[in-house]
Amino acid sequence: MAETFLLDIAQRVVEKIAHLFMEEVALAFNVESDLRKLKETMSSIKAVLLDAERQQHQNEKLRLCMWKLRDIFYDAEDVDDFKCEALRKQAIIPTSASRETHSCVNYSDFIGRDVDKENIIDLLMKPSEDPNIPVIPIVGIGGLGKTTLTQLVYNDDRVTRCFPLKIWICVSDEFDLSRLLKLIIHSINKGEKCDNLTVEALQICLRSLLNDKKFLLVLDDVWNENRARWIELRDILGSMDYLCGSKIIVTIRSLKVAFIMSSIHPYELKGLSL
Structure with a gap:
């Protein structure tokens, strides 16, 4: 019929x-x-x-x-x-x-992720032999709480003591080198005027701000699947004179992106048990 x-x-x-x-x-x-x-x-x-x-x-x-x-x-x-x-x-x-995130944490949103939080902090504190700056990917589908978990880690007193300089960047879909360098520079020094600078000038400015500083950089909500774009940013960050102990956390939804950005096995966030 x-x-x-x-x-x-x-x-x-x-x-x-x-x-x-x-x-x-x-x-x-x-x-x-x-x-x-x-x-x-x-x-x-x-x-x-x-x-x-x-x-x-x-x-x-x-x-x-x-x-x-x-x-x-x-x-x-x-x-x-x-x-x-x-x-x-x-x-x-x-x-x-259009989504923007920030480093401030709402503790009422943090439920049932204590083990995940401690695991991520352990990874941050663990020494690395990677010649590149270590990247810790937190992977999971939207709505699982990757950003909230990272906010809790970012604001933990142990992390603050370990990393004198902390930088939070919301990346979303636009993984543009110039834009990201400007966001990182503004995060470190709000008064730094760099909007009209070239990438060459931006990396020089960033070098002066990061020189001799151990830092934690959070790249929240990364979608970029273009390995070349990531390598450009990684190489600029890796060229700083003092990187001993500096780390990067990225929150992403795709395992493909995780393997592009890091040699460390991604931390896969699971749904909470009912």
Whole structure:
């Protein structure tokens, strides 16, 4: 029956949409209600299709519309994985690009992550033989509390004593070398005027600010999958005269990004047990 074909296809399209967004976007941006409404709409679609099936034999225009609708659903179902992934990223990126985080901590938001906090602090205190500045990636899907956990670590007294200079940068989608250098410089010295400087001048300025200082740099919400861009920033930070003990924490959602940025096995944040 026509409505059976249409309903089956429509159901698969909705399931594909739900699969794309439930794990990442729904948890990160609270659109579960939208998905519920989408599923509820299927009941209405079914009723309309059943009614149309009964009437199509007496209405030629309606019958043609049914076939056109079937073709539309088939086209939607045939969207390949690459296009689906592109749509997913387009949905996530506009939201992440406008997101700003900070180093201040709300202790009421911190529930059930004491073990994770201690594990991250242990990694910060652990000596490293890596010739590059050590990077500790904290990985997990949106909404798990990566930023909150990092805020707790950042503000811990032990960390403050260990790292005389602490820098917090919210990266989001725009991993631009000039922008990041300016943000780091402004974080260290609010009065430093560097908005119109070239990258060469920026790295010289940063060198003067970081010289002989042991620092902790947090790069929160990193999405960059371009290894060359990361290496540019890493090499500038690694060229400082005094790096003994300095560390970087990055919070990210993708294991791919974690392996691009660090040789240290990423710390994978899991959901809390109910």
